[in-house]
Amino acid sequence: MLDCKEVAGILASDGLEEAAxxxxxxxxxxxxxxxxxxxYAAQLRAIGVAASRIFxxxxxxxxxxxxxxxxxxxxxxxxxxxxx
Amino acid sequence: MPDITRESSRRSxxxxxxxxxxxxxxxxxxxxxxxxxxxxxxHILRAARGAGLDETQAEDVTQExxxxxxxxxxxxxxxxxxxxxxxxIFYKKVxxxxxxxxxxxxxxxxxxxxEQRFSSDGSWLRPPRAVDTDVYHGEIxxxxxxxxxxxxxxxxxxxxxxxxxxxxxxxICNILDVTRTNLGAMLHRCRNRLRECLEARGIRGSxxxxx
Numbered sequence: 001m002l003d004c005k006e007v008a009g010i011l012a013s014d015g016l017e018e019a020a021x022x023x024x025x026x027x028x029x030x031x032x033x034x035x036x037x038x039x040y041a042a043q044l045r046a047i048g049v050a051a052s053r054i055f056x057x058x059x060x061x062x063x064x065x066x067x068x069x070x071x072x073x074x075x076x077x078x079x080x081x082x083x084x
Numbered sequence: 085m086p087d088i089t090r091e092s093s094r095r096s097x098x099x100x101x102x103x104x105x106x107x108x109x110x111x112x113x114x115x116x117x118x119x120x121x122x123x124x125x126x127h128i129l130r131a132a133r134g135a136g137l138d139e140t141q142a143e144d145v146t147q148e149x150x151x152x153x154x155x156x157x158x159x160x161x162x163x164x165x166x167x168x169x170x171x172x173i174f175y176k177k178v179x180x181x182x183x184x185x186x187x188x189x190x191x192x193x194x195x196x197x198x199e200q201r202f203s204s205d206g207s208w209l210r211p212p213r214a215v216d217t218d219v220y221h222g223e224i225x226x227x228x229x230x231x232x233x234x235x236x237x238x239x240x241x242x243x244x245x246x247x248x249x250x251x252x253x254x255x256i257c258n259i260l261d262v263t264r265t266n267l268g269a270m271l272h273r274c275r276n277r278l279r280e281c282l283e284a285r286g287i288r289g290s291x292x293x294x295x
Contacts, residue, residue: 003206008198012275013268014246017253036211040279043212047278048247050224055134055248057127067126070143074121074150075114 002030007037011044106162117157120166121150127249128174134244135178135237145181149174164258171251171259175241182237192236194277213283224282231281239274242267 002010007030010016016024031038098105098115100123108116128149132142152173160169203209232240242260245251251259257267 004208005202005206008202009272013272014253015268018264036208039212039214042214043279043282044275046224047228047275047282050228051134051244051247052250054225054228055130055244056250057130057248066143067129070129070146071121071125073147074125074154075118 002026004030004034004037007031007034008040011037011041100166105166106160109157109160109166110162112157117154120153120170124167124170125150128170131171131174131241131244131249132178134248135182135241136233137178137181141181145174145177149177152177165255168255168258171245171255172261175259178237178241192273194273194280197280198272198276212279227282227285228278231278231285234281235274235277239270239277242270243274243278246271 007027010019010023010027016027019027031041098108098119100119102108102119105116105119109120125146129142129146132145133139137145149170153170156173160166164172201208201210235243238260242256245256245259246253253264253267256262257264260267262270
């Protein structure tokens with residue numbers, strides 16, 4: 001039987017990703033029984049969602065002009081789209 | 085450095101998932117390089133901001149990442165996805181800017197802080213507070229930006245690549261050149277540092293009882 005510290009460690013390190021089904025089941029069972037670990041898991045999820053909203057594709061990409069300017073610089077294009 | 089201004093208009097249109105993309109990148113094909121730049125420019129810029137660089141540094145790192153990508157294009161063999169290769173270049177650029185040791189940190193204060201939250205039998209001594217959805221979806225974003233500034237850059241970058249870019253653990257290991265165990269420790273430390281920081285802010289803030 002996994003204790004809270006082990007479950008918290010597995011969740012925070014994404015340790016379930018490659019875990020055997022028996023371990024996944026053990027974590028799931030623990031979460032069903034333990035409201036503190038459910039809160040911990042909910043906190044981690046909330047932090048992940050907030051991070052993806054700040055820095056993910058749905059977040060602010062920045063001024064489209066910045067991206068256009070960078071793209072032109074990187075590809076060595078003139079503003080009118082011609083190559084240098 | 086390949087000549088990316090080479091004409092390639094007679095070739096078929098390319099997508100980022102085109103199986104022939106790696107070969108065309110290696111050949112310095114302008115169209116192939118343009119596809120990569122257009123597909124990942126905003127991702128690299130966001131990740132640079134996510135790594136904690138200011139706007140000017142983020143733009144500089146983005147520009148230098150793609151400059152190196154174009155310069156090294158002839159050595160791209162396509163064993164890794166172009167995205168992994170590109171982010172590997174990006175990571176090295178970020179390290180240059182932040183001048184932070186790239187070796188794994190053996191000791192981290194957060195480990196002791198986490199340890200103190202559990203009793204000797206492994207159960208919670210100081211349990212986490214209940215998540216208040218309003219707080220977590222409102223103030224948390226502002227707080228998270230501030231709390232992220234307390235996180236060492238490599239941990240922060242691993243976390244951002246995972247949560248915001250959705251990279252698999254294996255891809256992040258390849259980009260940061262760390263083992264899966266190292267990555268687990270980095271994510272564990274980053275998330276716990278953020279949790280502790282956010283809880284502390286919640287305790288001090290006006291929404292004390294609700295975080």
